[in-house]
Amino acid sequence: MYQYDVIDRELVDAxxxxxxxxxxxRLDGRLSEDEFKPLxxxxxxxxxxxxxxxxxxxxxxxxxxxxxxxxxxxxRDYDKGYGHFTTRQNIQYNWPALVDxxxxxxxxxxxxxxxxxxxxxTIRNTTTDPxxxxxxxxxxxxxxxxxxxxxxxxxxxxxxxxxxxxxxAVTGSPADRAAIGVHDIGLKLIKDAHGAxxxxxxxxxxxxxxxxxxxxIRDRLPAAELLAYLTAILRVYNLAGRRDNxxxxxxxxxxxxMGADAFAAEVEKTYEAIRGxxxxxxxxxxxxxxxFFAAPPEGRALEQxxxxxxxxxxxxxxxxxxxxxxxxxxxxxxxxxxxxxxxxSAAQMELIADLAERFAMSEIRVTKEQNLVLPHTExxxxxxxxxxxxxAGLATANAGRASDIVACxxxxxxxxxxxxxxxxxxxxxxxxxAAGLDAAAGEVTVKISGCINxxxxxxxxxxxxxxxxxxxxxxxxxxxxxxxxxxxAIGKILGPGLSAxxxxxxxxxxxxxxxxxxxxxxxxxxxxxxxxxxxxxxxVYGA
Amino acid sequence: MKAVxxxxxxxxxxxxxxxxxxxxxxxxxxxxxxxxxxxxxxxxAQDDSLTIVGAYLIEVGEAEAFTPAGRKHVxxxxxxxxxxxxxxxxxxxxxxxxx
Numbered sequence: 001m002y003q004y005d006v007i008d009r010e011l012v013d014a015x016x017x018x019x020x021x022x023x024x025x026r027l028d029g030r031l032s033e034d035e036f037k038p039l040x041x042x043x044x045x046x047x048x049x050x051x052x053x054x055x056x057x058x059x060x061x062x063x064x065x066x067x068x069x070x071x072x073x074x075x076r077d078y079d080k081g082y083g084h085f086t087t088r089q090n091i092q093y094n095w096p097a098l099v100d101x102x103x104x105x106x107x108x109x110x111x112x113x114x115x116x117x118x119x120x121x122t123i124r125n126t127t128t129d130p131x132x133x134x135x136x137x138x139x140x141x142x143x144x145x146x147x148x149x150x151x152x153x154x155x156x157x158x159x160x161x162x163x164x165x166x167x168x169a170v171t172g173s174p175a176d177r178a179a180i181g182v183h184d185i186g187l188k189l190i191k192d193a194h195g196a197x198x199x200x201x202x203x204x205x206x207x208x209x210x211x212x213x214x215x216x217i218r219d220r221l222p223a224a225e226l227l228a229y230l231t232a233i234l235r236v237y238n239l240a241g242r243r244d245n246x247x248x249x250x251x252x253x254x255x256x257x258m259g260a261d262a263f264a265a266e267v268e269k270t271y272e273a274i275r276g277x278x279x280x281x282x283x284x285x286x287x288x289x290x291x292f293f294a295a296p297p298e299g300r301a302l303e304q305x306x307x308x309x310x311x312x313x314x315x316x317x318x319x320x321x322x323x324x325x326x327x328x329x330x331x332x333x334x335x336x337x338x339x340x341x342x343x344x345s346a347a348q349m350e351l352i353a354d355l356a357e358r359f360a361m362s363e364i365r366v367t368k369e370q371n372l373v374l375p376h377t378e379x380x381x382x383x384x385x386x387x388x389x390x391x392a393g394l395a396t397a398n399a400g401r402a403s404d405i406v407a408c409x410x411x412x413x414x415x416x417x418x419x420x421x422x423x424x425x426x427x428x429x430x431x432x433x434a435a436g437l438d439a440a441a442g443e444v445t446v447k448i449s450g451c452i453n454x455x456x457x458x459x460x461x462x463x464x465x466x467x468x469x470x471x472x473x474x475x476x477x478x479x480x481x482x483x484x485x486x487x488x489a490i491g492k493i494l495g496p497g498l499s500a501x502x503x504x505x506x507x508x509x510x511x512x513x514x515x516x517x518x519x520x521x522x523x524x525x526x527x528x529x530x531x532x533x534x535x536x537x538x539x540v541y542g543a
Numbered sequence: 544m545k546a547v548x549x550x551x552x553x554x555x556x557x558x559x560x561x562x563x564x565x566x567x568x569x570x571x572x573x574x575x576x577x578x579x580x581x582x583x584x585x586x587x588a589q590d591d592s593l594t595i596v597g598a599y600l601i602e603v604g605e606a607e608a609f610t611p612a613g614r615k616h617v618x619x620x621x622x623x624x625x626x627x628x629x630x631x632x633x634x635x636x637x638x639x640x641x642x
Contacts, residue, residue: 027552029593047596049622051555097554340628411618412626420617422628472614 020102044115061089072349163241181488204255215260299326299378342370410450417450419467444524460484476503549595
């Protein structure tokens, strides 16, 4: 893992101290709420329905055991005993008091964490493959590049007041577990015939009220030129992006308005003026940063796996192959049946930190599916890990299955939401459990958003629900066929809006159709492509 | 009828403005206002910027119990009663046992 240098430490300490003073000034009246609001947002502090919400950045979703323990301590001492892992690989606390937040930020700084740029029209936390550095299909490790982007974008003076927020995702694997097609910039690591690393560059993807798949604007960018090229993209967007209309301010609108070719030409022109100069990353710097992300040593293999069927199912569904012999990737779904997706109690976080420290190189990842991962688990420890996770309600064998539901906080917490998400997810999950459909059906993504901002990523769900307000009542639109990873696609509306109860029934019915119709090994989108939407429509709306 | 609600500055808790012009987390203490009086109460509430954040008017029913009404009734009921998601504190592993 990357470790702070003096510059990182000084930056974070200075900002933490500054925010303590700003909170104090708000409390004694030296700052009005209008003056204070942009300052608190720059430090990840929102005001939601019932309380303040603090969003803490988890750089590209990578945590150490000590950091996760600290997150647990904050949950216990300053919140209500739990935290909520988000679709952007961060954590949110739903109940901190404003007066306590400076102390929380001090604690975070002590473990090299902060809440800077988790809000506002800035470059947000870069996201990546949660299996980075471990995945068997990986072409190159994206984490060193994510770290370079983090250093370049933190407090970048030119890009601190963009037309709108800006999100970058990086994948190092062709499977693309980072959903690069629906980010403002999506970067795909590639190697040429001589083994040199480069990037395929995609721009203008996003969800929200205008979902768009990113356009590829460059087939190959030399890796050392990454920061210069990102600067060129951001510079074009910063100057030409709309600031007159909040809903048309994202880069996807600019790319569409200009046309991808014209946008790319403008970027290339800007890039030509700066390439090969100060922003070219020196080879020794790439090497220095890459050294923080060395591959784990070989682990001890497990000669014979336990015969326990529960262990076998957990291993088949939640454990993924690792590129290093004797190690495995363990997905820990925060999705026990009926649970709020993405929530973890302080005790659960501490248990996972202990397991990471003892069996998995002290490292944890957060996924955009709101789960945690032990990326480097020693294979010989799998039975012990399974047993410990089982005792804490963390061994549900549903990673990538229907009940591994993604849900935004929705109207239960969020000031922007129009409808609830989490209770719908909980009911669907319980219904799937009762019907035994997780085991009966193959892989499928179910995602729920409580408003058109789409934090629950419903647009790219194979089965998506969007909650809307219809004359004071919660109504849900059902979409099918979205894809987040790889060849991204936006889901299509299946039919008229549904009540909350009917939406729950509808999702379970769609999973049932999938279970019945799927050919062996087929995932939902493949079945949908093969049989079309009519069987699903009939199951939801009748003949 | 209407009432004035806001979040408390120090901790963000939901509060309601009482007939005495103070703020209470107890909705039973909230002033119920005729539509004609509501705007004046809201204007007065805006002066309390050292106590609250983001005061606004909500619709409430006429029954004795304080009940949010109107188009935002679901949102305001959740603000009044808390999330409808159950408690994550009830997750397994209530006390930490190191492995």
